[in-house]
Amino acid sequence: MDELKKYEVWFVTGSQGLYGPETLKQVAADSAVIASYLDKAPGISQRVVFKPILTTPDSIFELCSEANNSKVCVGLIIWMHTFSPAKMWIRGLSVLQKPFLHLHTQLNRDIPWGTIDMNFMNLNQSAHGDREFGFIGARLRLNRKIVVGHYQDPDILDRISVWLRAATAYNDMQGMKVARFGDNMREVAVTEGNKVSAQIDLGYSVYGFGVGDLVKYVNDVTDGEIKTLLDEYSSEYTMTKEVASSDTLKDAARIELGMEAFLKGGNFKAFTTCFEDLHGLKQLPGLAVQRLMVKGYGFGAEGDWKTAALVRSMKVMAIGLKGGTSFMEDYTYHLDPAETRVLGAHMLEICPSIALAKPAVEVHQLSIGGKADPARLVFKTATGPAINVSVIDLGNRFRMIVNKVEVVKCPDMPNLPVASVLWKPLPDLKRSAAAWILAGGAHHAGFSSSIDAEYMEDFAGMTGLEYVIIDEKCDLDSFKKELRWNEIFYLVSGSRI
Ligand code: MN
Numbered sequence: 477m478d479e480l481k482k483y484e485v486w487f488v489t490g491s492q493g494l495y496g497p498e499t500l501k502q503v504a505a506d507s508a509v510i511a512s513y514l515d516k517a518p519g520i521s522q523r524v525v526f527k528p529i530l531t532t533p534d535s536i537f538e539l540c541s542e543a544n545n546s547k548v549c550v551g552l553i554i555w556m557h558t559f560s561p562a563k564m565w566i567r568g569l570s571v572l573q574k575p576f577l578h579l580h581t582q583l584n585r586d587i588p589w590g591t592i593d594m595n596f597m598n599l600n601q602s603a604h605g606d607r608e609f610g611f612i613g614a615r616l617r618l619n620r621k622i623v624v625g626h627y628q629d630p631d632i633l634d635r636i637s638v639w640l641r642a643a644t645a646y647n648d649m650q651g652m653k654v655a656r657f658g659d660n661m662r663e664v665a666v667t668e669g670n671k672v673s674a675q676i677d678l679g680y681s682v683y684g685f686g687v688g689d690l691v692k693y694v695n696d697v698t699d700g701e702i703k704t705l706l707d708e709y710s711s712e713y714t715m716t717k718e719v720a721s722s723d724t725l726k727d728a729a730r731i732e733l734g735m736e737a738f739l740k741g742g743n744f745k746a747f748t749t750c751f752e753d754l755h756g757l758k759q760l761p762g763l764a765v766q767r768l769m770v771k772g773y774g775f776g777a778e779g780d781w782k783t784a785a786l787v788r789s790m791k792v793m794a795i796g797l798k799g800g801t802s803f804m805e806d807y808t809y810h811l812d813p814a815e816t817r818v819l820g821a822h823m824l825e826i827c828p829s830i831a832l833a834k835p836a837v838e839v840h841q842l843s844i845g846g847k848a849d850p851a852r853l854v855f856k857t858a859t860g861p862a863i864n865v866s867v868i869d870l871g872n873r874f875r876m877i878v879n880k881v882e883v884v885k886c887p888d889m890p891n892l893p894v895a896s897v898l899w900k901p902l903p904d905l906k907r908s909a910a911a912w913i914l915a916g917g918a919h920h921a922g923f924s925s926s927i928d929a930e931y932m933e934d935f936a937g938m939t940g941l942e943y944v945i946i947d948e949k950c951d952l953d954s955f956k957k958e959l960r961w962n963e964i965f966y967l968v969s970g971s972r973i
Pocket of ligand 1: 777778805822920
């Protein structure tokens with residue numbers, strides 16, 4: 477959580493000069509009370525910074541420009557305590573590049589029936605002041621989250637907290653570098669995409685490297701560093717003596733140290749590997765990838781840079797929250813009509829942040845890739861609600877598909893040598909899979925039991941990503957129509973709104 481305290485959201489209040497200095501002083505004092513309450517609210521992990529009351533087009537423009545240039549400001553919370561003629565906001569909001577949340581609130585929760593007079597009404601008029609502000613957001617076609625209610629209402633704090641985490645991930649994504657070791661798995665379609673479009677729409681850049689660039693770092697790792705890391709493995713995981721003393725585990729440690737040095741040195745926040753591009757590495761990085769994910773790196777297999785970036789963003793949103801977040805793949809089905817289930821896993825690369833108990837390091841053969849048997853962490857996953865998320869490139873835009881799932885208890889699978897998750901997708905497998913496939917969702921996903929669909933919806937809104945949800949309410953006929961209508965919408969509006 478402390479990691480998030482370095483980020484700020486600015487609490488911005490609009491008004492106008494007509495009220496006179498005394499009223500504006502009161503407006504400022506009231507706003508400071510709300511900003512301070514939000515700043516101290518336990519569920520809000522970022523700092524909430526009070527900003528002076530804005531009453532002119534110039535001051536609004538300056539504040540929005542300042543927010544754009546701030547490295548720590550992830551967005552604005554905007555509120556009209558009184559009336560603020562919204563033409564004043566056009567210039568500032570037109571240049572604002574940070575997300576904003578429109579907080580439609582009031583200092584007082586209740587109307588003071590016995591004492592209310594005209595002065596009170598004039599001071600506390602967000603009920604119509606915020607509608608004037610809302611119009612200009614609609615007129616400018618700006619994305620924003622609108623949160624309505626008294627500022628101390630726990631539900632309002634939850635909505636703000638979710639949005640703030642999404643805004644922090646959005647901020648983290650701007651200028652983010654994704655390292656791509658090797659290229660795409662040959663002939664695979666969905667992991668491809670337009671990297672220039674991604675940089676324009678989403679803000680991150682994908683850097684391709686030959687595996688030899690990584691191998692150089694791996695070869696530079698010292699025996700002393702390997703020894704220290706092997707000790708760490710022994711304390712964090714269970715393993716047999718045979719595995720603990722194996723050359724395979726030493727090689728895995730060497731790969732992890734080399735990869736981490738490479739990623740740190742280049743300031744990368746996410747990365748991809750590809751089992752078809754391993755020249756010079758003794759084994760497919762399994763344990764290394766799993767451990768780097770738990771440290772906060774995004775990951776996508778088979779060159780899947782979109783999922784790598786997505787997993788990173790989901791991990792940023794989830795900082796300090798219960799549960800975990802991982803790269804994921806729908807692997808195989810249990811089609812018993814009484815309980816249809818999806819077994820999610822990957823060849824190796826599932827993040828131990830979602831593990832139910834202490835993972836085991838195991839070494840097994842990998843029947844793909846033609847390399848040495850790789851080390852990997854094997855574990856089962858805690859049960860409860862979770863989401864799977866995919867981002868695909870449709871040519872003229874990116875689409876985010878979110879499916880709500882329920883992770884359920886998994887029977888023992890003594891012969892399955894990888895980490896796995898068993899889930900029941902909502903509304904059920906038939907409708908979920910049909911909708912996911914209709915929408916073009918990838919076989920790869922970002923999986924999280926820490927965050928829910930609301931985070932992803934807020935995040936998608938900030939980026940201009942098309943967002944479709946498959947949840948308990950999913951109706952396939954409506955879903956098909958939504959996809960068709962969205963085609964027209966994005967043709968008319970362009971990829972961003
Ligand atoms: Mn895969």
